[in-house]
Amino acid sequence: MLELLISQLTDPFRIGLVVFLLVTAIRTRAATGLWAPLAVGILFVAVLIPLTTGAAAAPDNATRLTAMAVGVLANAMLLAVLLAGWFGWQKARR
Numbered sequence: 595m596l597e598l599l600i601s602q603l604t605d606p607f608r609i610g611l612v613v614f615l616l617v618t619a620i621r622t623r624a625a626t627g628l629w630a631p632l633a634v635g636i637l638f639v640a641v642l643i644p645l646t647t648g649a650a651a652a653p654d655n656a657t658r659l660t661a662m663a664v665g666v667l668a669n670a671m672l673l674a675v676l677l678a679g680w681f682g683w684q685k686a687r688r
Contacts, residue, residue, distance in 0.1 A: 595660075602643075605643070612635075612676065616632070616676050632673060636666060636670055640663075640666040640668075640669050641662055644662050645658070
């Protein structure tokens with residue numbers, strides 16, 4: 595399980611999707627808010643990647659569901675780091 599989390603945390607495709615999820619949420623926060631799009635985006639990326647990569651070829655649903663559940667955790671961790679950096683940047687600019 596830890597190996598799966600580490601591999602997801604270091605996946606450049608996942609990191610890129612989460613970075614651009616944050617950029618999009620920041621740009622559209624006046625119309626949509628910030629937290630709801632981020633939450634939905636975390637779930638979307640967590641489901642999208644296992645369904646389009648090697649986990650989709652898994653013979654059982656348990657492997658896919660595990661990859662998705664760990665993906666939610668990995669996405670939340672990546673987003674937390676990015677949000678901390680963004681909020682720190684905003685505070686330093688003031």
